[in-house]
Amino acid sequence: DLARVAARPKIHFAPQRNWMNDPNGLIFHDGVYHLFFQHNPEGTAWGNMSWGHATSTDLIDWTEHAVALRYDSDAQIFSGSIVSDDTNTSGLGTDGRGPLVALYTAASEGGQAQAVAWSDDGGTTWTKYGVVLDRGTSDFRDPKVFRYENHWVMVTVEAADRQIHLYRSDDLLRWEHLSAFGPQGPTEGIWECPDLFPIGDDWVMALSVNPGHPAGGSGMLYFVGHFDGTSFAAQRWDWLDHGPDYYAGVTFSGLDERVMIGWLNNWIYAHDLPDAPWQGSMALPRALTLRDGRLIQTPAIVPTEASRQVARDVALGAEEWVLPADALQTAVRLQMTIASTAATVALTLESVEEDQAAPSVHLTYSEGELLLERASDAFIDNELFPVTASVLVPEEHRDALDLDIWIDAGSVEIFAAAGSLTLSVLTLADYRRRRLAICARGGEALMTEVRVTELRSSAH
Ligand code: FRU
Known part of the structure; x- marks a missing residue:
């Protein structure tokens, strides 16, 4: 029988087995790049969402580890981010040592809320702390946290409202609402996986929309603007990638430069692609800069062979x-x-x-x-x-x-x-x-x- 044989990528990360979508919890910590990802540990279709885990020292060779955060009867583990809580602001660290703290979306029949888990062994094993931010809604997700001045800021979405909500916290556990951004720009599809980061004096808000991308289906865009510590104001926007297969990209925590990894796929047909022991791969890591208000993306990996x-x-x-x-x-x-x-x-x-x-x-x-x-x-x-x-x-x-x-x-x-x-x-x-x-x-x-x-x- 003729059938499309899935080809396993050489230099793009793909899990050994089973389904993968968004990159999660990207962090460079103690000389190691950590890539967590939306993962079904039990099948090649979306479901049982958990965080898979892989590490690398060069962003090319990845070693896959045991599932880091597993779904349970209370909730699936949707997308989110990780920060290194160096000064133990959360108090979750052992013997006062700073833990890694993950903020993810706990998704259940009852709704979606932001939850915390922590690791005191550098990201290998995780303990769930519980929900820390709940609006009582059903599409509130994808927290991305970063350090701003002397506190934490969280960017998250109300996906169906096409709206981003910003929060602040001193301890990663108690969150105070700062402002909302949107709907603005493309609003045909739901909004997912926001990220907010400075480049020079400007701020970039990256966002995924599904559907509404000009190539069809889901895709990413970015706003360039200003963040004053409370709210983000956009000056212009553009599509981040013009092809059909780039989604849910977020940047690393713990790096001075901006490096993004996205999911090399499109929700419109992600489930129709050929079955293999695994399903889905990441796009190449990209270094992001700005030139004249336009995002410049270059491959963030250095090939070992000469050209x-x-x-x-x-x-x-x-x-x-x-x-x-x-x-x-x-x-x-x-x-x-x-x-x-x-x-x-x-x-x-x-x-x-x-x-x-x-x-x-x-x-x-x-x-x-x-x-x-x-x-x-x-x-x-x-x-x-x-x-x-x-x-x-x-x-x-x-x-x-x-x-x-x-x-x-x-x-x-x-x-x-x-x-x-x-x-x-x-x-x-x-x-x-x-x-x-x-x-x-x-x-x-x-x-x-x-x-x-x-x-x-x-x-x-
Ligand atoms: C984006 C997304 C996120 C959500 C996750 C669930 O692709 O829909 O909004 O957290 O995937 O797997």
């Missing part, structure tokens, strides 16, 4: 330039710059084996616009799986467009125009069964350089 040049000054025309097949034997990073152009430049990533025909992905650059298309998949019964997503390239990058393309098994992530645009897309296919070709239509274009970096992870 090599595979082409130089290629005049692209109607005839295809094909990436040497040996360059697609593993997960790869492809860096190129396309100069000129009167032409339309078209990049195609497609299957070479018919029995494994995966959806082809096309990236077209024409008249200042980048267009990403993913074809339908014979094995996926969801009319929103075929995608067309487009985005305008900022003026200053149009004459020489740089593309930084990360091709892993199952996905492609594109960072374009010096990080000012990202497009994430699930392809489901194994890189080894694919072919990558580039051509120009309606004129010539110059590809000044193509570099390939092989991407390895010792963990996969």
